Structure formats: structure tokens, C-alpha cells
Amino acid sequence: MSPFPGEPSTPGHRSAGPGDEISAEEPSPGGDARPSARVLAGGPVAEAILADVAERVSALRGRGVTPALATILVGDDDASAGYIRIKQRQAAELGFASPHEHLPAAATQADLHAAVAAFSADPAVHGLLVQHPVPGHLDYDRALQSMDPDKDVDGMHPLNMGRLALGMPGPLPCTPAGIEALLAHYEIPVAGKEVVILGRGATLGRPLAMLLAQKRPTANAAVTVVHTGVPDWPRYTLRADILIAAAGVPGIITPEHVRPGSVVVGGGVRYAGRRLLPDVDESCARVAGAITPRVGGVGPTTVAMLFQNAVTAAERASAATAG
Numbered sequence: 001m002s003p004f005p006g007e008p009s010t011p012g013h014r015s016a017g018p019g020d021e022i023s024a025e026e027p028s029p030g031g032d033a034r035p036s037a038r039v040l041a042g043g044p045v046a047e048a049i050l051a052d053v054a055e056r057v058s059a060l061r062g063r064g065v066t067p068a069l070a071t072i073l074v075g076d077d078d079a080s081a082g083y084i085r086i087k088q089r090q091a092a093e094l095g096f097a098s099p100h101e102h103l104p105a106a107a108t109q110a111d112l113h114a115a116v117a118a119f120s121a122d123p124a125v126h127g128l129l130v131q132h133p134v135p136g137h138l139d140y141d142r143a144l145q146s147m148d149p150d151k152d153v154d155g156m157h158p159l160n161m162g163r164l165a166l167g168m169p170g171p172l173p174c175t176p177a178g179i180e181a182l183l184a185h186y187e188i189p190v191a192g193k194e195v196v197i198l199g200r201g202a203t204l205g206r207p208l209a210m211l212l213a214q215k216r217p218t219a220n221a222a223v224t225v226v227h228t229g230v231p232d233w234p235r236y237t238l239r240a241d242i243l244i245a246a247a248g249v250p251g252i253i254t255p256e257h258v259r260p261g262s263v264v265v266g267g268g269v270r271y272a273g274r275r276l277l278p279d280v281d282e283s284c285a286r287v288a289g290a291i292t293p294r295v296g297g298v299g300p301t302t303v304a305m306l307f308q309n310a311v312t313a314a315e316r317a318s319a320a321t322a323g
């Protein structure tokens, strides 16, 4: 097979929401894994982040502040409701309050904005997320833009993207921040290395490129972003020290795109029903030096970053009130 595939995204597959990973998963047919690479599991990274979050929540509660992460769900999609329940359970375990607004599937854009406005204005709420996707007649981006950016735990508000571009403090996009944390946790050198990202999407590739190019010990990389405008993208991935898949095209990365011994991080996924279809074919484990697993890679770190953003928002709000 040519190392220069150019197939488009598979129609009919829903994009995953940040961290919304379904773990009940059988191996892919024909996925001759025989892994030899070091496996970069997200679970231990997430546990370490969440242990720190729990301590910070406890410190806030000790000062009389209960951090609150509010959620908004529109409609009756089972998967979305399930993701909300998982986040609420995790929030409770960490000591967060988790106020919730469930709007009917027929809710209008004005209803959604009203719910966002109410949580944005509530001083007892520190973090806020609208579960993605919303029903087709609603505009998710407009709802996001109406949110208080300081409460945006997904880190996707345009102001927070601007803060990221300028290196200013603010909530970071969860999946990119989780990938940086994953590489740091496994002590994979990033500074001075060549990182190649396949995909320039707003959720993953673009913010990740900004993050890993920043002047910090766990970043500071030479970052290259490739996409459909670079048809010979394997030329770049084949020289990468760290290859990060962020395309959402199942199986687009195969061993012939991977430099032997390099680090491969699978960020892009699609769902076909409950079946998770990652960008990185499992057989890449035969070539890579280290690789994220098919399930349990960047999903758990994404969720952990959500709570890290929430506790940071609560600390900032509390400090602002005290000051």
C-alpha cells in the first residue's frame, strides 16, 4: 500500500466529544498488534492529575468554598446522557458540586443561551460545560461563545484560544493539555524534538501545535502540522520524533508512516455506533518505540484536564473574591 493515503473522513461516523471514550471494545479485525512498543496508558496519568485536583478541592472546601462544575445537556441522546453521568460521578468523587440543567430536545437557541447565562452569572458555579453534540437545530459554537470564558472548562472559548496563542493563563483545551501531560508523565523528551501533528482541527491539532511550541520544559518542540493540503504528509511523519494523530480518519496511520522507535500518540477517533475507530492502526506498535493504547490513551487524560480546569477556575474565583 502506498504510504500516501488521502481518504476523506468516513461519513456517518460521529466525532467523539473530548474524553468521551467507550471502553467496551473488541480488537479491530485484522489488527495484528503484537505490540513491542512501550504502552503509554492514560489511566495512571489521569490518576496523578486527579489526585492533585482532589487535594486542591479539599483545600478550597477547607476555606469554605465548594468548587462547582455545572453541566448542560440538551435532548435525550443516550450516549451524551451517559457521558454526563460519568462526569457527575467523577465530580462527586473529587468533592465538586455538580449542578445540572437538562433541556428538552426541542429547546431553542434562546433556551440554551438562557441556561448558559444563568450558570455563567452564578458565583457559586466555577466551571461550565455544554455536552457536545447538541441537536442539529442548535448552534453549539454560539452557545460556547455566550459563556463566561473563565468558566469554560473545555478551554474552547475563542478568548481562551486567544489566551493560549498569547501564552496567557486560562483554561487550556483538554485533549491537547492532556497529551502534553501524558508525554511529561512518561518522561518523553519533547523540548527540542520534532513533533508532527496530522490534523489542524480546532479541537486538537491546532491548539496542540500552539501548546507544544510554547517555551516550557514540557513543550518547546519543533512542531510541524500536516493536513489534506500536504498530500505527501508521510514525508513529515516519517521524520517525527513524536507523531500525533489528530485527523479523525480511522486507520490513517499505519506502520509505513512511523519512524522506527518514535513515539506515536493517537488522538483522533471516530465512532461507528459504540465501536471506537482510532486514527492509529494497532500494528504501529510493531514499529513505534512508545505508543498510546487503542482505548485508554488520551481519553482519560482529557477528562482529568477538565477537572483540572474546573479546580483552577474555582481557585481563581476564590482568590479574586478574597482579594
Ligand SMILES: NC(=O)c1ccc[n+]([C@@H]2O[C@H](COP(=O)([O-])OP(=O)(O)OC[C@H]3O[C@@H](n4cnc5c(N)ncnc54)[C@H](OP(=O)(O)O)[C@@H]3O)[C@@H](O)[C@H]2O)c1
Pocket (backbone or CB within 6 Å): 005, 006, 007, 008, 009, 015, 016, 017, 018, 019, 020, 175, 198, 199, 200, 201, 202, 203, 204, 205, 206, 226, 227, 228, 229, 233, 246, 247, 248, 249, 252, 267, 268, 269, 270, 298, 299, 302
Ligand atoms: N480522544 C479524545 O478525547 C478526543 C478529544 C477531542 C477530539 N478528538 C478527536 O480528534 C480528532 C480531530 O478533531 P478536530 O476537531 O481537532 O479536527 P477536525 O476538525 O475533525 O479536522 C480534522 C483534521 O484532520 C485533517 N485530515 C482529515 N483527513 C485527512 C487526510 N486524509 N489526510 C491528511 N489530513 C487529514 C484535516 O485536514 P484539513 O484541515 O485539510 O481538512 C483536519 O485538519 C477527531 O477525530 C476527534 O474525534 C478526540
